[in-house]
Amino acid sequence: MYRIIDEYRHRGADSPDLLSAMVGSRGEDDDALTDRELRDNVVTFIFGGTETTAALLSWCLYFLGRLPDVERALHDEVDRVLDGRTPVFADVPRLEHTGRIVSEALRLYAPGWIFTRVTLTDTELAGRPVPAGTVLIYCPYLLHRRRDLFPDPDRFHPDRWLNRGSSSAPHSYAPFGIGTRKCIGDVFGRVEATLALAIIASRWRLRPVPNEVVKPRPRMTLVPHPLRMRIEERRPSV
Template structure:
């Protein structure tokens, strides 16, 4: 019996294209309204980036076909991946599908299992608590900058150990915002424009070269400081044979592998891991604090849960599993704000997707932001509602949560991201019984992630009667006038 013929649905082209630029001006000027508007034009919509056509998938069920069930027909590639390769190189997030990707993923996977991450738990908590504790009370602070600093510091401790010099850490923080801005510029502009000897293009290339030099310094320092034997870790008990030491880090697994990576590949993987850890995690935390400041009921539940888990002592890594509501809050922030808003694949042959014909070599675009604002999957998508993720809620919308991707190219660092997010959020709430937004409400900006354009806060005590635990105020349960009383 022969298969029925595939019915081809006409693929609409989004309105508003300009000669030569296509829809690049919309992607640069108002990307989030533009990408979400495409849903009303069909399940697959054609856009043009310069003269080149790309196909945006607006139905999350079709996106899962691209990422999971028919992934062989959609290779890692497209304009955004090409732009990221300029400074990621062939890191795990950008390397082409095939033997190299499989080998490197298998090599790196043990670094990111829960037991291995736990060996870095105490070091991460200590670093974050010391930084949060150094903030001055009632000082106006840039939240997005602070969150990027915290996530970078925590991840550097996890990746390279506790003895990494200050210079690479501070230089990396200074470089990343400009590099990410340059990357999205290269993504949305026509290819010919990114190859011109313009000041912006030359500056981007110089920053990428500087980034690689800094990563090289960190790798060399880490290689020379690797211990000869793994120690005992207080959080996890005796370490496994390849577990990082108290001074060492997760990156030791790559430096000591039976089939070690080349120097270039070590650079690529370090840059990929660091960029993913900073940009996405820092953005999520900034939006989370903003939403907490707007929802006193959410803040009270968070503080009560944290007090129940920790009592009057600082957070331990093993406490994270006792903070399910904190994870719901973080997941809702990720849903509402992305963090990624555009991801691309390349069709490896002529394919049919939801009745639409996509030609070989075409870019296929999917957007976690678009899917996670689909009102048919998430009612009132602009409302911040952590209880969407409560166990009692029906799981119908969970398949549309694609912030970490899916399938064989799903983000390898998801477990680490959840741990880092919870550690930093808990450290801030434990240290500061009061958080207060002191800037106007931020507006979302689509760079590589969906970041706030501006957000400032003050942190303080509810009154002068707070006691201290290890030099820090007690948890909300022990602080007079707190939400946990």
């Protein structure tokens, strides 16, 4: 990492990428970021941007292998919208069902499943006093399965997102966190997952290995484990 940072510093950091932007940026004290700060940011971005998206895609494929109706609707959509092309950013708004599958996988198995916050002032939560400096833990996995917020919460049902608009409770859906520490890559991650899923679905089907019991494994991210699948090539239907 330090070698790459060194190369960027020497060649003037003018590439159109994130490390270039960070090398050329100023911190709160108007100083350039130190090598250590750059390294820490790069590590955070690599971890924050890869494990999470990989876990999300794994859950999408897990459900697609078990729910033929959802898979059929996905195949219909990618065949119709892409017509054999590789999708690009401009296709994302038309990949509606694909996007809903991503939203629903993020609801049932948000890769970031547990978080902490520290209260800065004395406050109150659900009628209980909470002094400043208290560590609070919140869990999107539980929040997203609340029956009062999501009817039939344990069912993987992408179409629940069709009419879910402003009437839903604020902050009831938080796969990317909430507040100032919320994920900076939320849109990027969603777009990346939607495009990756469309590419996979337009060319392959992934079938579950029979009789294998897959369970959620809570590590730094929540992943399906073990998730072995068989790949079959498919041809677009239109």
